[in-house]
Amino acid sequence: MSGLDHVLAVIEANGVELWLRTGQHIMLTGVSTLIAICIGIPLGVFAAKHARAERPLLAGVGILQTVPSLAMLALLLAMLQQIGALPAIIALTLYALLPIVRNTVTGLRGIAPDIREAARGVGMTAAQQLRLVELPLALPVIVAGVRTAAVVGVGIATLSAFIGAGGLGQFINRGLALSNTDLILLGAIPSALLALAVDGAIAAFQWGIESRRRVREPAGIWAARMATVLPALILVIGAIAFWSTTGGGSVRRAAEHGGPGAGGTVRIGAKNFTENLLLAEMIAQLLEARTDLRIERRYGLGGTMIAHNALRDGAIDLYVEYTGTALTAILRAPSMSDPEAVYDHVSEAYAERFDLVWLTPFRINNAYALAVRRAMARERAWTTISDLAREAKSLRAGFTPEFSERPDGYPGLAAVYGLAFGRVYDLEAALMYRALAEGEVDVISAYATDGRIEALQLLLLDDDRHFFPPYFAVPVVRAGLLARHPEIGTVIAPLSNSLDDKIMRALNWAVDGEKRNPRKVATEFLRAKKLLPAVTESTLHGAP
Amino acid sequence: MIVLDHVSKSFDGGSSFALHDVSLTIEQGETFVLLGSSGSGKTTILRLISRLIEPTAGTIAVDGRDLRDYTEIALRRNMGYVFQGIGLFPHMTVADNVAVGLRLVGEPAPQREAKARALLELVELEPDAFVHRFPGELSGGQQQRVAVARALATDPDYLLMDEPFGALDALTRESLQAEVLRLKAKLGKTIVFVTHDIVEAFLLGDRIGVCNEGRLEQVGTRRELLRQPATDFVRALIARPLQQLQAFQELQ
Numbered sequence: 001m002s003g004l005d006h007v008l009a010v011i012e013a014n015g016v017e018l019w020l021r022t023g024q025h026i027m028l029t030g031v032s033t034l035i036a037i038c039i040g041i042p043l044g045v046f047a048a049k050h051a052r053a054e055r056p057l058l059a060g061v062g063i064l065q066t067v068p069s070l071a072m073l074a075l076l077l078a079m080l081q082q083i084g085a086l087p088a089i090i091a092l093t094l095y096a097l098l099p100i101v102r103n104t105v106t107g108l109r110g111i112a113p114d115i116r117e118a119a120r121g122v123g124m125t126a127a128q129q130l131r132l133v134e135l136p137l138a139l140p141v142i143v144a145g146v147r148t149a150a151v152v153g154v155g156i157a158t159l160s161a162f163i164g165a166g167g168l169g170q171f172i173n174r175g176l177a178l179s180n181t182d183l184i185l186l187g188a189i190p191s192a193l194l195a196l197a198v199d200g201a202i203a204a205f206q207w208g209i210e211s212r213r214r215v216r217e218p219a220g221i222w223a224a225r226m227a228t229v230l231p232a233l234i235l236v237i238g239a240i241a242f243w244s245t246t247g248g249g250s251v252r253r254a255a256e257h258g259g260p261g262a263g264g265t266v267r268i269g270a271k272n273f274t275e276n277l278l279l280a281e282m283i284a285q286l287l288e289a290r291t292d293l294r295i296e297r298r299y300g301l302g303g304t305m306i307a308h309n310a311l312r313d314g315a316i317d318l319y320v321e322y323t324g325t326a327l328t329a330i331l332r333a334p335s336m337s338d339p340e341a342v343y344d345h346v347s348e349a350y351a352e353r354f355d356l357v358w359l360t361p362f363r364i365n366n367a368y369a370l371a372v373r374r375a376m377a378r379e380r381a382w383t384t385i386s387d388l389a390r391e392a393k394s395l396r397a398g399f400t401p402e403f404s405e406r407p408d409g410y411p412g413l414a415a416v417y418g419l420a421f422g423r424v425y426d427l428e429a430a431l432m433y434r435a436l437a438e439g440e441v442d443v444i445s446a447y448a449t450d451g452r453i454e455a456l457q458l459l460l461l462d463d464d465r466h467f468f469p470p471y472f473a474v475p476v477v478r479a480g481l482l483a484r485h486p487e488i489g490t491v492i493a494p495l496s497n498s499l500d501d502k503i504m505r506a507l508n509w510a511v512d513g514e515k516r517n518p519r520k521v522a523t524e525f526l527r528a529k530k531l532l533p534a535v536t537e538s539t540l541h542g543a544p
Numbered sequence: 545m546i547v548l549d550h551v552s553k554s555f556d557g558g559s560s561f562a563l564h565d566v567s568l569t570i571e572q573g574e575t576f577v578l579l580g581s582s583g584s585g586k587t588t589i590l591r592l593i594s595r596l597i598e599p600t601a602g603t604i605a606v607d608g609r610d611l612r613d614y615t616e617i618a619l620r621r622n623m624g625y626v627f628q629g630i631g632l633f634p635h636m637t638v639a640d641n642v643a644v645g646l647r648l649v650g651e652p653a654p655q656r657e658a659k660a661r662a663l664l665e666l667v668e669l670e671p672d673a674f675v676h677r678f679p680g681e682l683s684g685g686q687q688q689r690v691a692v693a694r695a696l697a698t699d700p701d702y703l704l705m706d707e708p709f710g711a712l713d714a715l716t717r718e719s720l721q722a723e724v725l726r727l728k729a730k731l732g733k734t735i736v737f738v739t740h741d742i743v744e745a746f747l748l749g750d751r752i753g754v755c756n757e758g759r760l761e762q763v764g765t766r767r768e769l770l771r772q773p774a775t776d777f778v779r780a781l782i783a784r785p786l787q788q789l790q791a792f793q794e795l796q
Contacts, residue, residue, distance in 0.1 A: 118631025120596055122645050122694065123620035132644070136635045 010182045014171070019241050022190055024166040026238025029153040029198070032089045036096030036149055041142065043097070044104020045130065054105060061097040069095070069159045070302065077163055077306060081313035083298065088160030088167075095156055096149035103145025107138025140210060147202040150231075154195040158187065162272070162302025164310070168194070173300040177272040179430045179452075179512045201230035264292065266481065266488070269316035270299040271307050273429050274511045274518065275366060275449055275504060279320040279473055281522040283492055289532055290491045303402060304329055311476060312354050318477040318488075321358075322366055324469035326350070326476075328408035335408050339365070339470040355479045359489050360496045361472040364449055364504045368403065368468045369460040370413075371446035373436060377459045384464040388443065389419035397421040398432045398441035408469055409445065416467040430512075433458065449501050451509025498529040546570040546593060546702070546736070551602035553588055558600065562588045564758040565602070571751075575728055575735040579745040579781075580755030586738045587628070589755070590704050593736065594623050606702075621645060624695025624733075626705040630687050632679035638664070638690050639675035645698040663693040667723065685716035689723070696731070703735045709744070721747055742785050754778050 011018060043061075047054040067075075072094065076087035111134055119133040135142075161169030171187030174180070208227030211220065266287060270280035277299055284295045298316050301307040308330050310316045326346040327333050333349075336342050347358035370385055382388050388395070403409035404426060414420055421443070427435055432444040437456040446453060448460060448471075475492055482488055503525075510521045526532040546569070553563040563585040570576045578586035591597045592604060595616050604611040611619065632641050640647075642663050643656035651659075661671035667689040679687055688708055695703055705724075709717040721744060728735060739745050745752050746766045754761040754769070754777070762774035773779040 112629070114627055114629030114631045115633065117596060118625075118627050118629075118633070121594060121620060121625035121627060121631070123617050123648055123698075125617055125648075128648060132647075133633055133635075137633075 006182075010186060014183075014186055018171075018186065018190065019244075021166060021168045021170050021187070022194065023238050023241025023243075024170075025154070025157055025168045025191065025194060026234060027242050028085065028088055028092060028157045028160055028165060028167050029150060029194075030235045030238055032092030032157075033096050033146065033150045033153055035089070035093045036100055037146060039093070040097050040100030040145075040149075041104050041135075044101045044142075045108065045135075047101065048105045048108035058098075058102060058105070061094075061101050064094045065098045069156050070162065073159060073163050073302070074306060078309055081309070081315070083164040083301070083306075083310045083315040085160075085165045087163055088157070088165035091160070092153050092157060096153055099145040099148040099152075100142070101145075103141050103148075104138065107141030107145075108134055110141065111137050140206060143202065143206050143209070147199065147206070150202060151195050151199045154191060154198055158191050161300055163306060164269075164298045164301060164315075170300060173272055173302075176428055176430045177277060177300065178274055178515070178518065179434075180515055182515075197234060198231070201234050204228075204230045264485070265294040265296060266318060266485075267296040267298050267316045269301050269307050269310055269319035270297075271304065271319070272300045272302060273447075274508050275364075275447070275473070276320055278507055278511065278518055278522055279362065279364075279475075281518055282495060282526060283318065283320070283475060285519075285522055285526055286491050286495065286531060287488065291485070291487050293485060293488070311356060311478065314478065317481050318475055320362075320473050321476045322471035322473055323361070324367065324408055324471040325406075327469055328412075329402075329406045332407065335412060335467065335469045337466045337469060339472060342470055343472065343474070350476065351479070357477050357479050357482050359475045359477060360493050361474045362496050363500045364473045365470050365501060366447050366449040366473055366504070367463075367471045368409065369446050369448045369463065370443050371433075371436060371453060371458045371460050372443050373439070374457045374459045376442065377461075382459075382461060384462040385413075385417055385419075385467075386464050388461055389417045392419040392421050395421050395442040396440075397424045397443050397445075398427040398435050399424060399445040400429045400432065401426045403445035413467055416465050449504040449508060451505045451507070451512055454505065455509055455513050494531055498525075498531065545572050545607060546734075547605045548589070548592075549603045549605070551589075551592065551599045551604060553585075553592060553597065554600045561600075561758050563592070563599075566758075566760045567602075568753060568760060568763065570734065570736060572734055573732055574750040575724075575737060575748055577745040577749030577752045578736065578738045578755055579740070579742065579749075579752050581740050583757075584755035585758040586740075586753075586755045587706055588758075590706050590736060590738050593702075594620055594625055594704055621649065621698050622700045623702040623704055624698070624700040626688075626691045626695045626703070626708045628706040628708070628710060628738075630679075630684075630691050630708075630711075632687055632690060632694070634679050636678075637675065638669075638677050638679070638682070641679065641690055642693045642697055644694065649698070659697065660693075663697055664690075666696070666727070667693045669693075683716075684712050685720060688712065688716075688720060692723075692727075696727075696733075701734060703733045705735065705737045707738055707740065710740070717744075724748060742781065754781065 043057060047057045069091070072091045073087060076091055077083060080087050115133065115137070116129070119129040124132060157167050158169035158172055160167050161173040168187040168191040171183045175183030175187065204227040208224040211224045268280050268284050270277045280299060284297055287293050288295050301310060304325055307319050308321070311319055323339070323342045323346055327342050328335055331346065331349050333345065336345070343358065343361060350356040350358060370388065372382060372388070377383070380391065399410055404424065410424070425441060427444070433446070433450065433452040433456055435441050436444045436458060446458065446460060452458070453460060477488060507521055507525060510516045511518050523532065527534060548566055548568040551563060551566045552561055554561045566589065578589055580586045588597070592599055595611055606614070606619070633644065636644065639657055639660040642660040646656045646659060657675070660675060664671045664674055669686060669689050679690070682690065691708065709720050712720065725748065737748055749766065751763060751765055752769060753763045756777050762769065762778050769778060769782060773782055
């Protein structure tokens with residue numbers, strides 16, 4: 001297949017979704033930019049008129065800009081207690097404020113003093129001066145600020161997929177989770193093109209308003225008018241794409257966002273890596289086939305805390321968590337090695353503190369483990385982490401950011417084994433296996449059930465000091481929902497006996513290695529285990 | 545009638561004075577020229593009269609009422625102001641610039657356009673050729689004519705002109721000076737005219753006030769200034785054009 005055919009095939013397979021995601025992306029950026037204009041221009045006017053307010057105001061919006069995007073999203077998630085479009089739009093609005101406020105101040109300050117005096121001298125009130133003279137003269141500078149804000153916004157909006165707001169970042173997110181380059185590009189290229197289109201449209205708008213002062217022939221006036229409509233045109237296209245594919249559904253969902261599981265709906269979340277997504281999808285398909293509940297999939301949540309907060313605050317109703325992760329990262333309890341003790345501890349604490357229920361554990365222990373290249377392990381005679389610790393100073397480690405921070409990750413490991421790696425790189429979970437296999441790093445924080453360990457000839461080192469707690473995968477569900485729909489527990493339960501580490505590795509590899517569609521992988525597995533009948537409703541919408 | 549009574553103005557809280565104890569009466573219908581070099585306080589007097597700034601001490605009355613009894617807006621709409629820097633709004637057409645004062649008082653667009661055309665004719669600019677143009681497309685002299693038309697738009701009783709022709713070449717300046725004389729004869733406005741040009745002051749002023757370092761050295765007709773200069777400063781000032789003329793003749 002030629003390169004072009006391949007591109008066309010990828011687009012064709014994801015055409016409808018691409019249209020939807022582009023629409024969402026435009027809406028996220030457009031709505032937040034419009035809100036930022038409505039807030040930012042008055043703030044800028046205020047700052048320009050009150051010299052004392054200018055510094056604190058600009059410093060304030062400037063600090064907002066320095067908050068890392070993901071941190072901002074996570075903070076808003078915690079404050080608003082919901083995922084989806086709302087926190088994303090607020091975050092994008094806050095980022096858009098600085099260029100708009102700053103340019104409004106600059107534009108107003110740049111007006112020649114004799115023009116200001118003339119405006120007062122002809123008898124304009126303060127409001128008339130602003131409306132008739134100052135804002136029109138500052139407009140080109142203000143529009144330049146809006147242009148910066150909108151273009152930057154298109155880029156940042158790709159991150160809002162991490163908190164379930166959709167947009168083109170959804171492809172990037174999913175592509176990262178499934179190690180699928182096609183999907184990453186399917187998100188990245190359109191968002192880059194969109195940024196260029198937005199930049200061009202607002203540049204045309206600038207040209208349009210400025211040439212109103214120069215051009216007098218009808219054709220020129222017409223062209224200038226058309227140019228000023230372009231940004232609105234992009235918004236309209238976005239709105240059409242959005243509503244034609246969803247009927248405004250996700251906006252309504254975000255707006256309503258009533259009680260947990262209202263009206264027999266179960267919102268299933270998943271963190272953004274293959275195994276978590278596969279398990280969530282299996283649960284979703286089982287519930288769809290065996291109950292009357294309506295299922296909403298909220299996949300690609302950008303990390304443990306985001307998923308946990310979403311569940312606790314009722315933005316989702318269920319997701320699969322791991323016992324060790326809950327113990328150390330969420331409850332911040334000391335590490336334990338007995339699997340049953342860990343499960344008992346977390347389920348009691350969750351019931352008490354969060355009103356959340358841990359269902360029957362799956363027989364999957366996706367523990368953290370240190371992985372090295374098989375060849376290197378043979379050469380250096382490594383079998384345990386203690387073996388590795390002796391040479392740690394000369395080794396390069398690649399850890400996920402989460403592992404680097406979590407008490408059951410590198411900090412605890414370093415303390416228990418007394419090791420310190422020569423260099424530690426932050427790597428995305430989806431990228432670290434290949435980085436290790438290709439010799440970019442010497443050791444990684446692997447997940448025990450990852451299919452790539454075998455496929456890439458990697459070796460898990462023995463945790464000879466029993467540092468890593470067990471990480472059994474368990475569906476966690478909101479207590480209120482489970483009380484109303486106890487069938488959720490009984491329908492999911494049979495999954496528990498159908499899975500083990502080896503099966504999970506194979507399923508993970510089917511997605512990560514063979515690039516198969518996770519929905520299909522889940523469906524096939526459930527059918528093979530006779531948990532789903534041969535043909536079910538889920539086959540009808542199994543293929544995206 | 546404009547009356548300044550012991551007016552002082554300090555811009556720095558009283559350590560120095562831009563205007564020092566000035567008393568002055570400008571009569572109805574006269575053209576009063578404030579003559580002085582830059583920094584002499586002449587523009588400060590003009591800005592005080594239109595309440596663009598407030599006096600530090602003393603009072604100003606217009607038509608028998610204290611300036612502070614007028615709202616700033618009403619006052620300025622009764623005082624057409626032609627600014628030193630011209631101050632046309634660059635984003636408005638000539639017609640919109642001329643009629644901006646009418647827009648502020650809510651006059652509908654068709655009337656505004658008609659009045660703008662009449663005013664352009666008054667300052668001898670062909671309306672059809674100018675209404676849709678922007679200030680940036682005009683020559684300095686044309687801009688200044690537009691500025692005069694704008695100042696006249698609300699039919700004010702007073703016309704305040706701050707070195708309106710300072711930046712123009714000699715020929716344009718002469719034709720505009722003639723224009724002011726013509727308008728004055730036709731409209732009978734009270735004009736307060738600020739200039740540093742002695743010849744212009746003598747040409748236009750019914751009476752002339754000579755400003756120097758924030759003080760009013762002498763007020764009088766041109767005849768009075770020529771015959772009885774009150775101070776050495778006035779004497780030297782008046783002698784200068786004659787000296788220039790002599791120097792010019794010697795060159796010939």
